[in-house]
Amino acid sequence: MALSDLLYPDNPKRKKELIQLHQELLDCMSTNFHATNELVGVLNEHLGCTITPIEMRESSTVKENCEIIIQVMSEIQHQVQKIDSDMKEKLEPVLYQKLYDIKEPELEKIAIAQRVFSIIFGEATSTAAMVAIKLLGSNHLTLSVSKLIGLLAQIGASVLGGISITIIGLGLEMILHAILGAMERSQLLTAVRSYEKHLSEFKAASEKYQHAIHEVTSSVRQQIQ
Numbered sequence: 001m002a003l004s005d006l007l008y009p010d011n012p013k014r015k016k017e018l019i020q021l022h023q024e025l026l027d028c029m030s031t032n033f034h035a036t037n038e039l040v041g042v043l044n045e046h047l048g049c050t051i052t053p054i055e056m057r058e059s060s061t062v063k064e065n066c067e068i069i070i071q072v073m074s075e076i077q078h079q080v081q082k083i084d085s086d087m088k089e090k091l092e093p094v095l096y097q098k099l100y101d102i103k104e105p106e107l108e109k110i111a112i113a114q115r116v117f118s119i120i121f122g123e124a125t126s127t128a129a130m131v132a133i134k135l136l137g138s139n140h141l142t143l144s145v146s147k148l149i150g151l152l153a154q155i156g157a158s159v160l161g162g163i164s165i166t167i168i169g170l171g172l173e174m175i176l177h178a179i180l181g182a183m184e185r186s187q188l189l190t191a192v193r194s195y196e197k198h199l200s201e202f203k204a205a206s207e208k209y210q211h212a213i214h215e216v217t218s219s220v221r222q223q224i225q
Helices: 003-007 011-047 062-090 093-098 106-121 126-137 139-157 172-180 185-224
Strands: none
Touching: 011 062, 011 126, 011 185, 062 106, 062 126, 062 139, 093 106, 106 126, 126 185, 139 185
């Protein structure tokens, strides 16, 4: 038994908790990468965007992977803002307000958006217009993207940021060394609590983000069928 485990009897339990929390963080990040790519695919296919799909880099740190997804999420935000600007520029104020009126029928909003896209691109499908309306009208997506970007930045800047993605398959002590680095084993409780705090907020925000994306992508699939 390690001396630190004799001095701190709860350490073996905390070690296992720390590894489990790290794996949960990676799983959650992986799901966010997948959901983001689904939305990127819809934007590229139906709105003519050229956003590059992303993938987790196993040779990189948590912080570096956070930066990868933050960059793409920022691009998505930019595209939504651009759609809004185009609508505001091309439409009369009354029609523009209709796009955000929850009482206005969605089909009417789609028709308005399609008219604008036809002016910009020469032609436009109802699917493209519907995607635009879903993006503009989804407060859930707008808020969840902003929230998740903030949390990803916090995680990247925290002690978790410097941890490598590739730890699965390593021995217990090597995994702990990868996670804790130069930290004293007496700091295991602090590390566990830090993970728990970040992970709890991150998972909650991720679920809202993934649900908002599903609302958009499922609508597109129904429209195509």
